[in-house]
Amino acid sequence: MLEEEKIITYKMTAQEAKAFRLALLWISLTKKFLPEDRTLSSTSLPKGDPRKGYLFKLCWKLLRETKGLLEDKDYKYYFAAQLQMLKNINRGSSHAHISHNVFVGEKAWIRWKVWKKKFDEQSKLNYTESAVVSLREESNLIKGINKTKKFFDETAKSENFEVDDLKNWLNSGKIALVIL
Numbered sequence: 001m002l003e004e005e006k007i008i009t010y011k012m013t014a015q016e017a018k019a020f021r022l023a024l025l026w027i028s029l030t031k032k033f034l035p036e037d038r039t040l041s042s043t044s045l046p047k048g049d050p051r052k053g054y055l056f057k058l059c060w061k062l063l064r065e066t067k068g069l070l071e072d073k074d075y076k077y078y079f080a081a082q083l084q085m086l087k088n089i090n091r092g093s094s095h096a097h098i099s100h101n102v103f104v105g106e107k108a109w110i111r112w113k114v115w116k117k118k119f120d121e122q123s124k125l126n127y128t129e130s131a132v133v134s135l136r137e138e139s140n141l142i143k144g145i146n147k148t149k150k151f152f153d154e155t156a157k158s159e160n161f162e163v164d165d166l167k168n169w170l171n172s173g174k175i176a177l178v179i180l
Helices: 003-009 014-033 054-065 072-087 106-156 163-172
Strands: none
Touching (some): 003 014
């Protein structure tokens, strides 16, 4: 049965539907982040009414705890943060035990805040790097325009020239191609 069909069949409220979608998102992300982990195979919803499953109840609790703290679009990142942070904790040859109750509670919120801070710092760094690149591109653009202007002022001002002349000058580097 499809997601929407279950919501309609079991007459879920908007909040219950949201918790159900979060449960499906958690299942999807755990399969993506930990495809080889056999212990997470039990992370699923019951065949009948999803509201009777433990995972659904945890998602319901998460919605209550984070009401007003997380936007709807941030839950995907919230789950990804939990999985990434716990996957990177090594205990011998395997990662820390991850079950579907790791995304609720104070420790989960702390993991989210740490991950979010690092994510925001990385985003800020990437923005700064792209700004430097665009300044270089602008500098090259200005140099090309000045080079072309100087050439026309000195050489081509008195000449009648054709398209082939422009191509030759461009290929020889006497003028620059400037695309705005």
